[in-house]
Amino acid sequence: MRIYNFEGVTLLSVTKEDLAVSRDLLEFIDRSPSMFHTATTVRAHLEAAGYVYLPEGAAWKVVRGGRYLTVRNNSSVIAWKVGEKFDKADDFDGTAPYHFQIAVAHGDSPxxxxxxxxxxxxxxxxxxxxxxxxxxxxxxxxxxxxxxxxxxxxxxxxxxxxxxxxxxxxxxxxxxxxxxxxxxxxxxxxxxxxxxxxxxxxxxxxxxxxxxxxxxxxxxxxxxxxxxxxxxxxxxHTGGRIWGYKDEFVSAGHLDDLQSAYAALKAFLASDNDSDISVYACFDNEEVGSNTKQGAMSTFLRDTLVRINSALGLSEDDFHRALAASMLVSCDNAHALHPAHPEKYDSTNQCRLNGGIVIKEAARQSYCTDAVSRAVFEEILSARNLPYQVFANRSDMPGGSTLGNLSNIQVSMHGIDVGLPQLAMHSVFETTGSRDTALGIQALLAFYDADIVISEADSIKIS
Known part of the structure; x- marks a missing residue:
C-alpha cells in the first residue's frame, strides 16, 4: 500500500477494497430514498444473514446464540445477537458480566x-x-x-x-x-x-x-x-458517484446518516463476540428532534432491551446491572474541514476526509462523549492500529445534537458520539472520502468484537 505525505500528515492511498465498499454504500443509498425504504433495506440485510423477525406485538422467544430483529413504524429497526457464552453469573468485581454493546445511527435525511x-x-x-x-x-x-x-x-x-x-x-x-x-x-x-x-x-x-x-x-x-x-x-435521483483523479471522493445524497448507518450495520453483521449481547439500531426522525414513538428519544430501544432481558429469564435487577456495564456508540456524521472556510472550525479539534472515524465531543453535552467512553474507544482502536480523529465545534459556535444523549434519556449507559467526516452536510448532494466508509466499518467492528465490561466509571475491562 503506497503512502503519501501531505503537510506532515501520513495518508494511505485508496485501495480496491475501499472502492468496493464505497460502491456497495452507494447501492445501499440507492435502495434507501426514504426512512421507510432504509428500514426495509436494513431488514433485508439482516434477514439475509439469518436474523429472525420478532414483531413488537408478538411474544418473544430469545435464546443463547440467537439472532433477532424488530421494527417500529416500518421506519426504525433494532437487531441483536446473544453471545454463545452468555452467562448471568457474577464474575467481574461484583457486577454482571451480562451487558450490551450497542451502535446506533439514523435512517432519515432532510x-x-x-x-x-x-x-x-x-x-x-x-x-x-x-x-x-x-x-x-x-x-x-x-x-x-x-x-x-x-x-x-x-x-x-x-x-x-x-x-x-x-x-x-x-x-x-x-x-x-x-x-x-x-x-x-x-x-x-x-x-x-x-x-x-x-x-x-x-x-x-x-x-x-x-x-x-x-x-x-x-x-x-x-x-x-x-x-x-x-x-x-x-x-x-442524480445518483452517487466516486470521483477525483485518484478516486479520493464519494458524493451522494443522504450520506448523513446513511453512511454511518451502513458502516455500523456492516460491522454488526461481521462481528463475533460470544460474551455480550450486541445490538444495532437504526432510528427514524433524528433530523426533526428524535422525540417520536420511533425516534432515539422514544422507548423503542428501552422496550427492546427490557424484552430481551425478560425473554432470557432475567430479573429487573439483572437488567439494571447490565446497563451499568454496557456501552453505546452513537454514529452520526461529522463536519470535515471545508477548504474555503477553515475559520469556521476549531483550530485543533478538526477532522479531514479519508482520515478515519471521528470522535465528537462538546462541553455542553450535545454529544455524549466523556473521558470514560473516549478512553475505552481510543484504547480499542489503538490496539488494532486503526486511525481516528477528533472534532469539537469552535467555542463560539454551538453545534447540533444527535442520537447519543437522546437515547440515554430512556436507557442510560456510558456512550460516545462518533461519525464519518463529510462536506456539505444537509445539502441534497454531500461528499465524503472514498476511504472513510471502510475505515468506519473497521473501527465499529473493533468496538463490537471487543468484550467491554464497565464497573461504574472507575474500572473498565476490555478483552
Whole structure:
C-alpha cells in the first residue's frame, strides 16, 4: 500500500477494497430514498444473514446464540445477537458480566414532505406540489434538479388498511430558480421563502387537480379511491458517484446518516463476540428532534432491551446491572474541514476526509462523549492500529445534537458520539472520502468484537 505525505500528515492511498465498499454504500443509498425504504433495506440485510423477525406485538422467544430483529413504524429497526457464552453469573468485581454493546445511527435525511392536500393551482394552468421542510436542509441545493418521490402510501384493501412502499424514479417535479434578470441579488445568495419559492413545479397544463393522487395510486397498484393517506418525500435521483483523479471522493445524497448507518450495520453483521449481547439500531426522525414513538428519544430501544432481558429469564435487577456495564456508540456524521472556510472550525479539534472515524465531543453535552467512553474507544482502536480523529465545534459556535444523549434519556449507559467526516452536510448532494466508509466499518467492528465490561466509571475491562 503506497503512502503519501501531505503537510506532515501520513495518508494511505485508496485501495480496491475501499472502492468496493464505497460502491456497495452507494447501492445501499440507492435502495434507501426514504426512512421507510432504509428500514426495509436494513431488514433485508439482516434477514439475509439469518436474523429472525420478532414483531413488537408478538411474544418473544430469545435464546443463547440467537439472532433477532424488530421494527417500529416500518421506519426504525433494532437487531441483536446473544453471545454463545452468555452467562448471568457474577464474575467481574461484583457486577454482571451480562451487558450490551450497542451502535446506533439514523435512517432519515432532510427533504421536503408532501402535504395531505398535495396540489397548488397557480397562474396560467400551473400546478405545483405543496410541500414543507423535513429537517434543516440547505434549500438552494434543491433548485433546478429534476426530482422523484418516495415513501409510503396507506391503501384500503377490502376490510384492511395496508402500507405500501413506492419509489417514483421518474423525474416528476422540479423547483425552478428565479432568473437573475428578475432578482439581481439572487446570483450570490438567494433568499428563499419556503412557502413561496420551494414549491416544486408539477405541471403547466397537462395535469389537473387530482393527478397526484392518481399517480401514487397507480404506483401503489390500487384505484385512487382506495388511497387513504401517505408519507411521501421529494427525492433527488442524480445518483452517487466516486470521483477525483485518484478516486479520493464519494458524493451522494443522504450520506448523513446513511453512511454511518451502513458502516455500523456492516460491522454488526461481521462481528463475533460470544460474551455480550450486541445490538444495532437504526432510528427514524433524528433530523426533526428524535422525540417520536420511533425516534432515539422514544422507548423503542428501552422496550427492546427490557424484552430481551425478560425473554432470557432475567430479573429487573439483572437488567439494571447490565446497563451499568454496557456501552453505546452513537454514529452520526461529522463536519470535515471545508477548504474555503477553515475559520469556521476549531483550530485543533478538526477532522479531514479519508482520515478515519471521528470522535465528537462538546462541553455542553450535545454529544455524549466523556473521558470514560473516549478512553475505552481510543484504547480499542489503538490496539488494532486503526486511525481516528477528533472534532469539537469552535467555542463560539454551538453545534447540533444527535442520537447519543437522546437515547440515554430512556436507557442510560456510558456512550460516545462518533461519525464519518463529510462536506456539505444537509445539502441534497454531500461528499465524503472514498476511504472513510471502510475505515468506519473497521473501527465499529473493533468496538463490537471487543468484550467491554464497565464497573461504574472507575474500572473498565476490555478483552
Amino acid at each position: 427533504s421536503y414532505k408532501v402535504k395531505a392536500v398535495p396540489e397548488l393551482k397557480g397562474e396560467q394552468d400551473t400546478l405545483r406540489l405543496s410541500v414543507e421542510a423535513y429537517g434543516g436542509m440547505i434549500d438552494h441545493t434543491w433548485l433546478d434538479r429534476p426530482l422523484g418521490l418516495a415513501g409510503r402510501v396507506l391503501v384500503r384493501c377490502g376490510s384492511k388498511i395496508e402500507s405500501r412502499l413506492i419509489t417514483i424514479e421518474r423525474d416528476i417535479a422540479l423547483i425552478p430558480s428565479l432568473a437573475i434578470h428578475l432578482d439581481r441579488k439572487s446570483g450570490l445568495a438567494p433568499e428563499l421563502n419556503r412557502a413561496v419559492d420551494l414549491m416544486p413545479l408539477f405541471s403547466v397544463g397537462e395535469l389537473s387537480e387530482g393527478a397526484f393522487r392518481q399517480m401514487i395510486a397507480m404506483e401503489a397498484g390500487v384505484d385512487a379511491s382506495n388511497v387513504l393517506s401517505f408519507d411521501l418525500f421529494l427525492v433527488d
